[in-house]
Amino acid sequence: MMTAPISRWLRAALLAAGLLAAAGVMAEEEGSSPERNPRDPYERFNRAMFAVNEVMDTYAVRPAARVYDAAAPLPVKMSVGNFFSNVGDLWIGVNNALQGKGGDAGSDLARLLINSTVGIFGLFDVASELGLEHHEEDFGQTLAVWGVGDGGFLFLPILGPRTVRDAAAWGVDYAADPVRIVDPVWVSNSATVLRFVDMRASLLPADRIIDEAAFDRYSYIRDAYLQRRRNLIFDGRPPRLDDDD
Amino acid sequence: MPLPIMKKLLAFIAAACFALPVLAEQAPNELVQQVTDEVLDIVQKDRDIQNGNTARIIEMVDQKVLPHFNFTRMTALAVGKDWRKASPQQQQQLAEQFKTLLVRTYANALTSYRNQKVVYKPFRMKPEDTDVLVRTEIQQPGAKPIGLDYSLERKDGGAWKVYDVTVAGISLVTNYRDQFAQEVRSGGIDGLIASISAKNRSLEAGQAQAKK
Numbered sequence: 433m434m435t436a437p438i439s440r441w442l443r444a445a446l447l448a449a450g451l452l453a454a455a456g457v458m459a460e461e462e463g464s465s466p467e468r469n470p471r472d473p474y475e476r477f478n479r480a481m482f483a484v485n486e487v488m489d490t491y492a493v494r495p496a497a498r499v500y501d502a503a504a505p506l507p508v509k510m511s512v513g514n515f516f517s518n519v520g521d522l523w524i525g526v527n528n529a530l531q532g533k534g535g536d537a538g539s540d541l542a543r544l545l546i547n548s549t550v551g552i553f554g555l556f557d558v559a560s561e562l563g564l565e566h567h568e569e570d571f572g573q574t575l576a577v578w579g580v581g582d583g584g585f586l587f588l589p590i591l592g593p594r595t596v597r598d599a600a601a602w603g604v605d606y607a608a609d610p611v612r613i614v615d616p617v618w619v620s621n622s623a624t625v626l627r628f629v630d631m632r633a634s635l636l637p638a639d640r641i642i643d644e645a646a647f648d649r650y651s652y653i654r655d656a657y658l659q660r661r662r663n664l665i666f667d668g669r670p671p672r673l674d675d676d677d
Numbered sequence: 678m679p680l681p682i683m684k685k686l687l688a689f690i691a692a693a694c695f696a697l698p699v700l701a702e703q704a705p706n707e708l709v710q711q712v713t714d715e716v717l718d719i720v721q722k723d724r725d726i727q728n729g730n731t732a733r734i735i736e737m738v739d740q741k742v743l744p745h746f747n748f749t750r751m752t753a754l755a756v757g758k759d760w761r762k763a764s765p766q767q768q769q770q771l772a773e774q775f776k777t778l779l780v781r782t783y784a785n786a787l788t789s790y791r792n793q794k795v796v797y798k799p800f801r802m803k804p805e806d807t808d809v810l811v812r813t814e815i816q817q818p819g820a821k822p823i824g825l826d827y828s829l830e831r832k833d834g835g836a837w838k839v840y841d842v843t844v845a846g847i848s849l850v851t852n853y854r855d856q857f858a859q860e861v862r863s864g865g866i867d868g869l870i871a872s873i874s875a876k877n878r879s880l881e882a883g884q885a886q887a888k889k
Contacts (some may be wrong), residue, residue, distance in 0.1 A: 655852050656852055660847050669810075670846075
């Protein structure tokens, strides 16, 4: 399992990658071809990072996710998913409150209370059965609601597809993550890895669709991510775009 | 013909005449629900489909689903600005190839249908609406529910047709826009037609391979 220095190193590496994107590459890509996608100003850097991530995914992350998916029986996977979902509900509630959605925030808090108690430390999602819907919120969405622009698409290894705004906001999400402050550190780190593998495993069925449907994997994943984010920011009801944009 | 039977027959014809406009007036959410239920019912009963017989799936999708889709509009949405540069003949070829691509890539998802439940979200529309969104949700044990939304439109009081499908907020149609624009930039409209049909051929070959 990951030890503290490695996780510190990882954080530093991610930060460095972010800074690299912010500084050097931006300058370098300034004023290239007019055909450039306005939503993807750092495309060259992103494609390089995407290639790095594909290698890591092919040889490490996806195999681990496959093993987990095959080895863990469905009830275990459900409980793992529920547990981390429950842990996240507090921060989701905070973000709903910051976005002025008091009703949703209250429902998130109720979910947390119900699932942590009746749902036995969040292993069972009793609140959903009771009709309290799980919301998907994070600080990046809050910033978007506050009117912060997305700053362009950004692809980072491990973190995957983001925008500049959402990558920065991820730092805040990370700081507020209850899993991170768990003591002892090895439990916290194991939990972080488990959550990551569980998340990747949930995306396994999408792999085949992307393989079959995409003409260019990078573009397909980028555009899917940007659409998904837009949908989340507007809570599932984004205004329709014109046929031409 | 004895009178009572005549009467019954007349009543039946009258009922049929009233019923037909009602069928044409079917609300978009009812249409989505009816087609979904029908398709899932077939999938649950058909061993060939469950075993991944692609030809059988495509045949069913062709019969049951595609009549309710407007592929010209879908393709125009996927191609974006370049659509108007295409000749009517190119547009027709594009629509044909794009239809095949969508069917080949997404119909297979039906083979993995097992314990999922489709939930229809509350639907409201005004009688004069011609463009609506029907929202559904796929619920499955051990996974987050996935939103599956259909955009439908009707032209001149005709039947409702689907022109976009959104999975978890991602449009299966407009997600192609940048990739298609890329193809058009490098090889023109004909280049795009050629690359979609090449993709379709390789998918067909791959799926034939997988069956053996």
